[in-house]
Amino acid sequence: xxxxxxxEKIAEYxxxxxxxxxxxxxxxxxxxxxCGDGELLQFLRGSMEVRGYGVEKDDxxxxxxxxxxxxxxxxxxEAGLSGFEAQSFDVVILSQTLQAMHNTENxxxxxxxxxxxxxxxxxxxxxxxxxxxLMAGQMPVSRDIPYQWYDTPNVHLCTIKDFDQFCENHxxxxxxRLVLTYGQRIQFMPNLRGSLAMYRLGRK
Amino acid sequence: xSETSSVGIVTARTAHFSEPLKLKSGEVxxxxxxTYETYGTLNADKSNAVLICHALSGNHHVAGKYAETDxxxxxxxxxxxxxxxxxxxxxxxxxxxxxxxxxxxxxxxSINPASGKPxxxxxxxxxxxxxxxxxxxxxxxxxxxxxxAVIGGSLGGMQAxxxxxxxxxxxxxxxxxxxxxxxxxxxxxxxxVARQAIMTDPEFYDGHYYExxxxxxxxxRIARMLGHITYLSDxxxxxxxxxxxxxxxxKYGFGVEFEMESYLRYQGDKFAGEFDANTYLRxxxxxxxxxxxxxxxxxxxxxxxNVKARFLVVSFTSDWRFSPARSREIMKALLxxxxxVSYAEVTAAHGHDAFLMPDPHYHNILRNYLQNIxxxxxx
Numbered sequence: 001x002x003x004x005x006x007x008e009k010i011a012e013y014x015x016x017x018x019x020x021x022x023x024x025x026x027x028x029x030x031x032x033x034x035c036g037d038g039e040l041l042q043f044l045r046g047s048m049e050v051r052g053y054g055v056e057k058d059d060x061x062x063x064x065x066x067x068x069x070x071x072x073x074x075x076x077x078e079a080g081l082s083g084f085e086a087q088s089f090d091v092v093i094l095s096q097t098l099q100a101m102h103n104t105e106n107x108x109x110x111x112x113x114x115x116x117x118x119x120x121x122x123x124x125x126x127x128x129x130x131x132x133x134l135m136a137g138q139m140p141v142s143r144d145i146p147y148q149w150y151d152t153p154n155v156h157l158c159t160i161k162d163f164d165q166f167c168e169n170h171x172x173x174x175x176x177r178l179v180l181t182y183g184q185r186i187q188f189m190p191n192l193r194g195s196l197a198m199y200r201l202g203r204k
Numbered sequence: 205x206s207e208t209s210s211v212g213i214v215t216a217r218t219a220h221f222s223e224p225l226k227l228k229s230g231e232v233x234x235x236x237x238x239t240y241e242t243y244g245t246l247n248a249d250k251s252n253a254v255l256i257c258h259a260l261s262g263n264h265h266v267a268g269k270y271a272e273t274d275x276x277x278x279x280x281x282x283x284x285x286x287x288x289x290x291x292x293x294x295x296x297x298x299x300x301x302x303x304x305x306x307x308x309x310x311x312x313x314s315i316n317p318a319s320g321k322p323x324x325x326x327x328x329x330x331x332x333x334x335x336x337x338x339x340x341x342x343x344x345x346x347x348x349x350x351x352x353a354v355i356g357g358s359l360g361g362m363q364a365x366x367x368x369x370x371x372x373x374x375x376x377x378x379x380x381x382x383x384x385x386x387x388x389x390x391x392x393x394x395x396x397v398a399r400q401a402i403m404t405d406p407e408f409y410d411g412h413y414y415e416x417x418x419x420x421x422x423x424x425r426i427a428r429m430l431g432h433i434t435y436l437s438d439x440x441x442x443x444x445x446x447x448x449x450x451x452x453x454x455k456y457g458f459g460v461e462f463e464m465e466s467y468l469r470y471q472g473d474k475f476a477g478e479f480d481a482n483t484y485l486r487x488x489x490x491x492x493x494x495x496x497x498x499x500x501x502x503x504x505x506x507x508x509x510n511v512k513a514r515f516l517v518v519s520f521t522s523d524w525r526f527s528p529a530r531s532r533e534i535m536k537a538l539l540x541x542x543x544x545v546s547y548a549e550v551t552a553a554h555g556h557d558a559f560l561m562p563d564p565h566y567h568n569i570l571r572n573y574l575q576n577i578x579x580x581x582x583x
Contacts, residue, residue: 029542051542059565066546066572073535073547083536
């Protein structure tokens with residue numbers, strides 16, 4: 001596959017996938033935590049020839065990965081990544097899973113132990129529509145946070161400002177940050193106008 | 205899901221090998237027989253062969269029946285057949301009785317050509333490596349160079365893992381189920397108690413009991429009872445027997461009062477009537493000695509550095525004899541070598557025995573993995 005075909009293929013897919021692909025080196029070794037049915041890894045394998053492994057706890061998702069030909073490891077991320085050697089991956093990805101983790105601090109540190117680089121994406125709780133719903137007196141429900149307060153898997157929602165501070169406090173280097181709203185890049189007032197935050201992280 | 209069925213009526217065959225086999229211990233077997241069964245059809249380019257490696261008490265009779273009137277089919281019949289997870293419409297499946305066994309292959313109970321008497325205690329101690337060597341010769345005998353897959357649970361999983369190290373070019377996929385990269389001290393301790401039960405039986409005669417026309421039945425029985433306890437989880441035993449009384453009342457004696465006792469005695473008696481004690485001793489030793497990392501300074505990743513096969517590693521949550529943590533060690537060593545590996549931790553209540561149960565999710569995993577294996581030209 002040539003570069004143009006690659007780009008065309010990228011354009012067809014979700015914008016956040018395309019950005020993640022753009023942050024990776026061709027043929028790199030990647031670990032996708034909470035990989036779901038393996039859609040991202042499949043995309044990265046096709047577009048960037050990524051040598052990827054997924055980590056997934058859920059039986060049905062795990063089986064979908066297997067059906068999709070993705071190498072997938074069944075384990076609970078809450079227990080950390082103790083089974084993985086330090087610096088054994090080029091990149092460790094946590095795509096829209098951070099907010100559902102109990103052991104949030106630990107997993108981000110673990111990602112940077114196992115990977116030379118980490119990519120974290122999460123729905124920005126500071127997005128104006130969320131704020132508006134709170135102002136109206138209700139918990140936000142949106143495309144990126146599609147749950148009612150009583151049945152949500154999300155336990156650690158945060159804003160872009162919160163996560164910036166988290167990185168600062170934990171000595172994590174933010175190499176790049178991109179903010180999207182429905183696939184459009186947001187540069188002006190991202191914490192208010194952006195619905196999805198994407199971070200490329202390293203050690204300071 | 206499509207219709208599934210058994211492989212039907214099967215026949216066991218025996219292959220004779222006259223080329224001496226040098227064992228890891230240094231001893232040499234001048235010649236030996238291996239008994240095996242096959243299911244399905246070998247395709248034109250011989251790319252669809254799957255080897256099933258058995259565990260401690262298994263044998264070559266993996267699937268099907270010898271006659272319609274047989275009470276039970278082979279020991280992994282629920283896995284193998286047309287439309288089953290290991291689909292015989294696609295694969296050519298080979299099951300064998302391992303060297304040293306007691307179901308047709310050369311072992312302690314077969315005749316030593318040098319003496320004209322049963323080998324007994326003189327049959328050499330063999331290892332997982334030796335088994336793989338003999339299995340490779342069986343593949344040669346069947347005209348197969350590369351196996352599409354080697355599948356095994358427990359001790360069988362160790363053989364599947366050993367295949368990928370001994371013959372990296374001869375196996376494309378390894379399915380390592382409810383297994384371990386070596387036994388823990390606790391696990392070996394169970395084996396030692398089992399052996400002591402056999403060897404201290406007055407009918408053992410230092411392994412030469414055949415000459416005395418007897419078998420160490422009591423020892424073998426206790427060994428099997430102990431084994432069965434470790435193959436089940438506490439919860440599974442609780443669910444199956446609990447504290448149920450056989451006759452509904454306590455009798456203040458030492459007969460069979462609880463259902464659990466009845467089950468263990470039944471399993472023990474059944475086993476003692478059909479399994480050879482010398483084989484049992486050696487099978488447990490093969491388990492104890494398996495430790496591929498040993499020759500690599502204890503580093504399993506180094507031991508697996510040359511493997512080329514793709515792996516599926518499966519463990520069961522309630523298996524405490526071959527716990528998920530042990531399977532994760534295998535998975536990690538494969539990851540260190542950037543091997544293609546998927547790892548499933550199946551939620552199951554049955555303990556170690558779960559690998560033989562037809563749990564729908566577990567079978568779905570095997571079915572999907574096996575479906576993805578490419579086998580080239582089919583008949």
